[in-house]
Amino acid sequence: MKLTDLITPVALIDLTRMQHNIERMQTQINGLGANFRPHVKTSKCVEATRAQVQAGAHGITVSTIKEAEQFFAAGITDILYAVGLAPNKLASAAALMHKGCDLKVLTDSVQSAQAIAAFGKAHGVCFKVLIEIDTDDHRSGIKPEAAQLLEVARALTAPECEIVGVMTHAGSSYDLNTPEALISMAEQERAGCVHAAERLRQAGFACAVVSIGSTPTALSAQNLKGVTEVRAGVYIFFDLVMHNVGVCAMNEIALSVLTSVIGHQEDKGWAIIDAGWMAMSRDRGTQKQGVDFGYGQVCDLKGAPIKGYTVSAANQEHGIISRAGQPDLEIAKHFPIGTQFRILPNHACATGAQYPEYQALDATGHVQTWSRFYGW
Amino acid sequence: MKLTDLITPVALIDLTRMQHNIERMQTQINGLGANFRPHVKTSKCVEATRAQVQAGAHGITVSTIKEAEQFFAAGITDILYAVGLAPNKLASAAALMHKGCDLKVLTDSVQSAQAIAAFGKAHGVCFKVLIEIDTDDHRSGIKPEAAQLLEVARALTAPECEIVGVMTHAGSSYDLNTPEALISMAEQERAGCVHAAERLRQAGFACAVVSIGSTPTALSAQNLKGVTEVRAGVYIFFDLVMHNVGVCAMNEIALSVLTSVIGHQEDKGWAIIDAGWMAMSRDRGTQKQGVDFGYGQVCDLKGAPIKGYTVSAANQEHGIISRAGQPDLEIAKHFPIGTQFRILPNHACATGAQYPEYQALDATGHVQTWSRFYGW
Numbered sequence: 073m074k075l076t077d078l079i080t081p082v083a084l085i086d087l088t089r090m091q092h093n094i095e096r097m098q099t100q101i102n103g104l105g106a107n108f109r110p111h112v113k114t115s116k117c118v119e120a121t122r123a124q125v126q127a128g129a130h131g132i133t134v135s136t137i138k139e140a141e142q143f144f145a146a147g148i149t150d151i152l153y154a155v156g157l158a159p160n161k162l163a164s165a166a167a168l169m170h171k172g173c174d175l176k177v178l179t180d181s182v183q184s185a186q187a188i189a190a191f192g193k194a195h196g197v198c199f200k201v202l203i204e205i206d207t208d209d210h211r212s213g214i215k216p217e218a219a220q221l222l223e224v225a226r227a228l229t230a231p232e233c234e235i236v237g238v239m240t241h242a243g244s245s246y247d248l249n250t251p252e253a254l255i256s257m258a259e260q261e262r263a264g265c266v267h268a269a270e271r272l273r274q275a276g277f278a279c280a281v282v283s284i285g286s287t288p289t290a291l292s293a294q295n296l297k298g299v300t301e302v303r304a305g306v307y308i309f310f311d312l313v314m315h316n317v318g319v320c321a322m323n324e325i326a327l328s329v330l331t332s333v334i335g336h337q338e339d340k341g342w343a344i345i346d347a348g349w350m351a352m353s354r355d356r357g358t359q360k361q362g363v364d365f366g367y368g369q370v371c372d373l374k375g376a377p378i379k380g381y382t383v384s385a386a387n388q389e390h391g392i393i394s395r396a397g398q399p400d401l402e403i404a405k406h407f408p409i410g411t412q413f414r415i416l417p418n419h420a421c422a423t424g425a426q427y428p429e430y431q432a433l434d435a436t437g438h439v440q441t442w443s444r445f446y447g448w
Numbered sequence: 449m450k451l452t453d454l455i456t457p458v459a460l461i462d463l464t465r466m467q468h469n470i471e472r473m474q475t476q477i478n479g480l481g482a483n484f485r486p487h488v489k490t491s492k493c494v495e496a497t498r499a500q501v502q503a504g505a506h507g508i509t510v511s512t513i514k515e516a517e518q519f520f521a522a523g524i525t526d527i528l529y530a531v532g533l534a535p536n537k538l539a540s541a542a543a544l545m546h547k548g549c550d551l552k553v554l555t556d557s558v559q560s561a562q563a564i565a566a567f568g569k570a571h572g573v574c575f576k577v578l579i580e581i582d583t584d585d586h587r588s589g590i591k592p593e594a595a596q597l598l599e600v601a602r603a604l605t606a607p608e609c610e611i612v613g614v615m616t617h618a619g620s621s622y623d624l625n626t627p628e629a630l631i632s633m634a635e636q637e638r639a640g641c642v643h644a645a646e647r648l649r650q651a652g653f654a655c656a657v658v659s660i661g662s663t664p665t666a667l668s669a670q671n672l673k674g675v676t677e678v679r680a681g682v683y684i685f686f687d688l689v690m691h692n693v694g695v696c697a698m699n700e701i702a703l704s705v706l707t708s709v710i711g712h713q714e715d716k717g718w719a720i721i722d723a724g725w726m727a728m729s730r731d732r733g734t735q736k737q738g739v740d741f742g743y744g745q746v747c748d749l750k751g752a753p754i755k756g757y758t759v760s761a762a763n764q765e766h767g768i769i770s771r772a773g774q775p776d777l778e779i780a781k782h783f784p785i786g787t788q789f790r791i792l793p794n795h796a797c798a799t800g801a802q803y804p805e806y807q808a809l810d811a812t813g814h815v816q817t818w819s820r821f822y823g824w
Contacts, residue, residue, distance in 0.1 A: 079536050079537060079824065081824055135726075135765040137455075155766065156710040156720065157710070158456065158708040158709075158786065159785065160786070161455060164455065180711050181712065181785060183780075183784060206713075211720070211766055212710075243763060332534040334531070334533070334560065335532045335557055335588045344532065344587070346534050349731075350801060351824075353730055354729055354732070355725075355730040356730070356732075387587060387619060388511055389511040389512060389531045390531065390588060404557075409557060409563060410535040410536070410563070422725070422726075425802070426801070426822070427823060428822065446802070446822075447803055447804040447805075448456075448457055448458075
């Protein structure tokens with residue numbers, strides 16, 4: 073199959089760019105002396121994840137039990153489920169461990185720790201648990217200084233729980249856009265998590281793992297002293313949000329949506345395409361950033377941006393391409409019916425999720441189908 | 449299965465509400481003397497669509513060739529593909545017709561009409577074609593008055609094309625919020641499409657079908673003179689956007705996301721749930737409306753809103769519930785770990801699309817799994 077044989081819309085992976093991104097991140101984390109544990113919530117694809125493992129990843133991070141089940145079935149055993157474990161998922165987590173999965177789970181409260189311990193006791197299971205640390209005030213986790221940290225550790229009673237370590241994710245790094253701010257946030261993420269680990273150890277708890285990361289901080293970190301592993305997800309594909317944050321060039325964005333022109337409104341300077349928000353996702357992450365790319369940046373079939381043209385509006389299966397500033401009143405001549413584009417998305421995690429499969433494009437122009445899963 | 453047995457997050461259909469919505473729309477359109485052709489892009493679910501057919505629907509509307517294929521395989525033959533046909537989908541459309549599907553396709557340009565006619569001629573196929581009319585300036589279609597209308601009709605040459613009729617969708621009705629404005633838009637949609645049909649007929653073209661509709665205009669129409677069929681999609685479930693438009697009550701919203709509390713940030717008044725934007729979709733349609741519900745309205749397990757509490761922020765697998773105004777500093781007591789909620793979504797079409805299946809909840813409290821498909 074070649075690009076022009078595909079029925080649009082298609083989620084296209086540029087393999088050359090993907091491989092470059094994988095190596096870039098692995099080299100960065102290797103250079104700082106930590107292990108790298110990619111977050112596979114971005115691709116939810118076995119082939120893409122294998123490329124990360126082959127490049128040197130140590131284990132994977134998942135955001136759902138289904139991801140853990142699917143990747144364990146594909147042969148990956150070292151899995152960190154990096155979302156606080158809800159009581160109704162204890163049985164699924166235990167079932168995976170029973171099958172031989174080296175699953176690590178997460179908690180950040182006494183209530184949840186007690187639920188894990190109670191289930192472990194009742195079912196003769198030993199959960200490997202990380203305690204979530206809040207290093208940037210943006211979501212979940214316990215502050216490194218909080219008394220609650222030791223209370224949670226005490227609630228994770230042996231032998232039904234084994235405290236493996238601490239974990240943090242400085243997701244607020246997505247709101248930054250200068251190297252200085254990113255370097256500073258990376259250090260804040262590192263220092264906070266290492267401090268929490270030290271507090272646990274001083275209180276007599278084991279804390280072998282210190283796990284930190286987000287794509288922007290992982291790529292901006294200057295040192296990883298005290299950190300054992302780094303996690304990042306979206307770097308495998310990058311996207312327009314990451315471009316605006318400043319951690320990737322436009323030509324490192326490996327995921328695009330292949331689309332076709334299906335109509336025009338010439339007097340408005342619109343070309344209508346068969347990629348609406350269902351194909352691009354509703355994610356408008358660049359809306360609040362320095363450059364707003366609408367629903368995506370329009371590129372030619374080689375992946376080169378067509379400057380000024382974005383998907384400026386979208387309905388479920390219709391996208392509207394227009395030019396910034398003066399409308400292109402000759403758009404029907406420039407881009408006739410059937411013209412194909414590659415559209416770079418706001419957010420690769422959200423766009424990929426709309427597709428049952430990717431089409432993976434190699435350097436010779438051939439494409440192969442890579443399956444992708446979704447749901448919980 | 450009962451509600452409390454489900455592993456969250458879950459896309460939950462309240463069957464009592466869904467059946468009420470189906471009957472409400474069918475009664476409205478029956479009363480105005482037109483056929484009703486539901487748009488199944490909302491549910492992408494055979495069981496939900498069967499309920500629409502049983503209530504009196506005449507055929508269905510689809511937004512992708514895959515929907516046409518799936519519903520044809522489920523026994524529905526009368527299908528309108530209501531998105532301008534891209535050249536790379538001609539072969540799939542012809543294959544469906546060859547199998548016996550009474551497929552109708554759409555065009556709004558001479559270029560696209562010529563592509564349809566050329567393919568039909570080359571492959572000995574007769575495409576049934578509707579011409580798309582633009583009655584509200586919001587997306588695709590030809591203005592009812594435009595010379596282009598007759599040019600497109602002339603390009604749809606026999607015997608490879610049969611002009612079936614005209615079709616319009618006043619999608620800008622989603623931007624309105626008063627009964628007067630909706631009634632006026634419904635009349636504009638009707639009058640424009642009927643006028644286009646009259647122009648075609650005066651020029652000697654057949655135009656049996658006059659197809660109009662959107663959920664807000666279908667429910668607001670006062671008369672349908674000259675219209676043969678009405679289409680609407682999201683009414684089957686409704687959502688918060690439709691609530692803000694003013695065409696449904698909160699307790700008519702039939703789709704919700706069942707979720708569990710997984711943590712808290714007590715000093716901020718946050719409860720963290722396992723429904724993030726992956727479970728709710730990234731759709732923030734209420735953001736620009738009169739009432740902004742964030743990523744969704746929090747309801748109890750019976751579907752009654754818990755006033756003031758919304759999903760105010762979301763990451764991929766984390767949602768943050770907070771109270772408007774004064775933070776609820778006792779939120780961990782009010783909603784402890786494991787508490788389940790039903791969250792009403794901004795946009796049912798977008799939220800449903802995130803799930804491989806629905807859980808359909810009947811009046812006795814039992815749930816059954818209804819499969820759902822996605823992709824193209």
